[in-house]
Amino acid sequence: MLLEADTLIYDNNDETVTASGSVRIDYGGNKLVANQVTYDRRSRRLIATGDVQIVDPQGTTVYSDKIDITDDFGDGFVNALRVETVDKTYFAAESGERRGGFLTTFNNGVYTACEPCEDQPDKAPPWRIKAKKIIWNQQTKTVRFENSSFEFFGLPLGNFPSFEIADPTVKRKSGFLFPGVTFRSDLGVGVSIPYYIALSPTYDLTVTGTGYTEQGFLAEAEWRQRFNNGEYTVTLAGINQANPEAFDRNTVDSGPDGDPNEFRGMMGTSGRFALNSRWDFGWDVLVQTDKNFSRTYGIGDYTDFVYRSEVYLTGLDDRNYFDLRGMHFDVQESNLNTNPNGTENFDARDQEQPWVLPSFDYSYTPDEPVFGGELNFDLNARVISRDKLDYTLSEVNPAFVETVNGIENTSSRLTAEGEWKRSFVSDGGLVMTPLLAFQADTTSVNYSSESVTAIENMASNPQIGVLTDIRDAYHRLLATAGLELRFPLLFASENSNHVIEPMAQLFARNDEPYSEKLGIPNEDAQSFVFDATSLFERDKFSGYDRIEGGTRANVGFRYSGAFGNGWIANGIVGQSYHLAGENSFAAPDLVNAGAYSGLETDTSDFVGLIGFASPDGLSASASARLDEQTLEVRRSEVKAGYTGGAISVSAMYAFIQAQELYGFDEDRRELSLGGSARLHENWRVFGSGTYDFETSVMVKSSLGFAYDDECFTYLMTFAEDRDRDTGEATQNIGFNISFRTLGDFGSATDSVSGL
Structure with a gap:
């Protein structure tokens, strides 16, 4: 035992030792601090008085004005005590008794997991349990409440004869x-x-x-x-x-x-x-x-x-x-x-x-430069099996197939691709990046008779009007020689820096094999969007089943700016030009991936993107694709948001022009709004909504409010989904109440977290 004190008095007659003044005792991992401690040698008990604190080996702290405890800290009795565990749970009682070093009984006690208010220590916590007797068994890791009542913000909500919860330390x-x-x-x-x-x-x-x-x-x-x-x-x-x-x-x-x-x-x-x-x-x-x-x-x-x-x-x-x-x-x-x-x-x-059995990707980049540049190899393979033909009929004339999204039976493909590129910087700051690439693949297809019939029907569709090339195997080779030129220009002032970067790319390639006739399946390159983010991609298709052939140039400007007040801005604008060979985006495949993409003509649509962000949480961006001749908007998206202080809001508007052969026969226009506001330190309200302008339907809407602090969370939500075509609505009400250390009560998690 280590004992520290200002004064130590030995009374041999009464067989007591009294320590007073800044008393500190360390014994067996227990720590005791008090103004005065008297040790009775005959009863082997310690009586501590005056701002007493005991910390056990687990970190639980007991506060009281007087504690009577055995010298091994195993048994004891305390009046007017308060207990704080290492997990920030709290007990308080008129008196408490500890036995065997693990069983503590609180008389007329209170339990909560809410931290006391520093400004108003006597203020009722968000929730607490009052009980005639609280029995904390640190051996069985349980807390038992007898003749108890549950209080919520000081108001009693119910009485319970007896119930038991896990020790706060139990996971x-x-x-x-x-x-x-x-x-x-x-x-x-x-x-x-x-x-x-x-x-x-x-x-x-x-x-x-x-x-x-x-x-x-x-x-x-x-x-x-x-x-x-x-x-x-x-x-x-x-x-x-x-x-x-x-x-x-x-x-x-x-x-x-x-x-x-x-x-x-x-x-x-x-x-x-x-x-x-x-x-x-x-x-x-x-x-x-x-x-x-x-x-x-x-x-x-x-x-x-x-x-x-x-x-x-x-x-x-x-x-x-x-x-x-x-x-x-x-x-x-x-x-x-x-x-x-x-x-x-x-x-x-x-x-x-489909069943994809299997899909395989391998990418290898040597650590050391090759001829001063970076070399990369990619290998991709997939085997797809489908039990039923997946196709769609034309809305204009249901007698014709519009797309064959997936063939019946099995198809497989193996693709190998290599790319080398190296950047050179001239004395004037021009960045030149030559590029060489080579791709080879083989595709094997086991067509069912239904698949062949659907493909031939699609080819005869007057909107498409091409021939078919249906065979068991397809072999393709594509070689690319490219050059990228960038000339970043820096403009600096006392309060801002601006970089304007003219950029041009030229890719010379042979034509995409088999693109002039329908036949080869397109399973992994069906999703296709041409915008500012894909302007400078060497191959703009999203997968390996389609490859971009022919000679093409991509030209544009990139901009970035940083201002002294913390604002930043960026932008990109440009256009793509098909110079020679066959335009892959004008050649239909089984899903018409290139149709209405903005790249199907020799001169592409204009694409652009601009955005900014401020240090106080405000941000916005706008992107668009405009017709190369009329500047008509083909596709656009506008986003704005603000996060700061007690308010957070976001908005997004999207417009996509009809793409009939691509499966969308009507324009699509949507507006989505969302926001939340903290009304008080612990209270917040939030909501969101999505409106479809074409069908005049509020597709989704939701509203909720919540209270949260360190020991209690309440969440209440209402959501409604509507069918775009019929307008039929489905409502969902969700709520969740969480009491720290006690548990959660309410709806399934997905009904509230989805908002």
């Missing part, structure tokens, strides 16, 4: 978790009761039962296990729907007429393991009885509209990358699909989704 303990409440018009009111089972420090299980007033009982279970090098989870859920008719007629949720969809279920699993410092192996797989069960009932992390199931192996070493994965896509929509014979089918759309 995992078996028991009931706080229940949850949800509401949807087709599900009814749902009450969820989860039970957590802590089986070991490395694995656990959570089972949840949810009762819906419309649909009955939903059972869920989630198993989680962690290892030194990774972790995995398994989720199961199922329900026998009591009232499928509550859903819209002839949807996946309700089932087709005469065949209601009653039993529904799913199994999902995900995991990731580090094989070593460079290699990771993982998976994320969803299997369900129909394509919309997990989304309808909000099962865990399986609610995405398009859910990608995959198994993968990845490797990363400096600038070298390896990725091998198999994938399948689930579109969780409620619509039934029609088979060719006219019957409704749950799985028709799912059969159109």
Whole structure:
């Protein structure tokens, strides 16, 4: 024992030792501080008085004016005490007694996880539990409340004869978790009761039962296990729907007429393991009885509209990358699909989704320069299998196929690409970057008769009017010689710096093979947008199935500015020119990826982007694509936002002109607004909305408010989604109440966090 004090008095008659004045005692990891401490040798007890503090080995601090405790700090009695744990939870009581070094009983006690107010220490915390007796067992890690009441901002909300919670230091303990409440018009009111089972420090299980007033009982279970090098989870859920008719007629949720969809279920699993410092192996797989069960009932992390199931192996070493994965896509929509014979089918759309077995990417960049420049090799391969032909009919004339989004049966492709480039800087500041690239690929296709018929029908469509070239294999070679010129000009003043950079690129290539005829599938280059961000790309297609051929020049200006007051600005504007050979963007493929892109003519549309940001949180940007002759707006997007102090707002307007052959027959115009405001130190309100100008429908809207501090959070939200075509609305009300150390109560997480 280490004892420090101003004065030490030994009384041999009474067998006491009294220390007074700045007393400090350290013993067995316990620390005691007081004005005076008297030690009785016969009873082996310490009596400390005056601003007493005891800190045990776990960091829990006891405050009192007087403490009577044994010399091993194991047993004791305290009057008018206050206890603060290392996890910032607080006990207070008229008196307390400690036994055995682990069992503490508080008489007429109070418990809370809210830190006392410094300005008003006597002010009631946001929440607290008052009890006739509080029993804290540090051995079993439990806190038991007897004859207790729960107070919220000083107001009593309910009395409880007896209940028990986990010790605040416990991270995992078996028991009931706080229940949850949800509401949807087709599900009814749902009450969820989860039970957590802590089986070991490395694995656990959570089972949840949810009762819906419309649909009955939903059972869920989630198993989680962690290892030194990774972790995995398994989720199961199922329900026998009591009232499928509550859903819209002839949807996946309700089932087709005469065949209601009653039993529904799913199994999902995900995991990731580090094989070593460079290699990771993982998976994320969803299997369900129909394509919309997990989304309808909000099962865990399986609610995405398009859910990608995959198994993968990845490797990363400096600038070298390896990725091998198999994938399948689930579109969780409620619509039934029609088979060719006219019957409704749950799985028709799912059969159109491909199995990617596998997809492979490898990138290698040598550490050392090659001929003074950078050399890069890329290898890509994919094998795609589809059970059902995916195609769309023309809106103008349904007798013709407009696009073939995916062929039936199997197709595979192997692509190898190499690129070398080196930059030279002249004395005058001109940056010259010559480039050489070579790409070779081979594609093998196993067409079904239905696929051949659809492709020939599409080729005969008067809007397209091209020939077909359907074969078992396609081999392509593309060589590129390029030169990029940049001339950055710096303009500096006392309060600002500006860089204007004229920029030009020239790429000489042979024509894209097979682009003049329909036949070769386009699976990974269907998404295509030409704007300022892609102006200076060597190949503007988004994937390997299409390659940009012919000779092309890209010309434009880039600007960046920094001002003394902290403002920054940037911009880019330019145009692309097809100079020789065949224009790949004017050549139709099975999805018409280049149609209406702005690159299908020899002189492209103008593209531009400008933006700024201020140090006080204000930012804005605008981008557009304008017709090269009439300057008509083909595509535009405007964004603005402000974040500062108590207010945060954002706005975005987007316009995309109709792209009929690309699958969009009408213009698209949308305005999205969002914002939040902190009304008080702890109160905030927030909302968002999206309005479709073409259909005059408020597609999405939401409103919510919240209270949050260090120990309590309350969140209330209302959201409404409307169908763009029918205007039918779906409402969702969500709320969540969180008491620190006690638990959460309210809606499923996704119903509130999605806002």
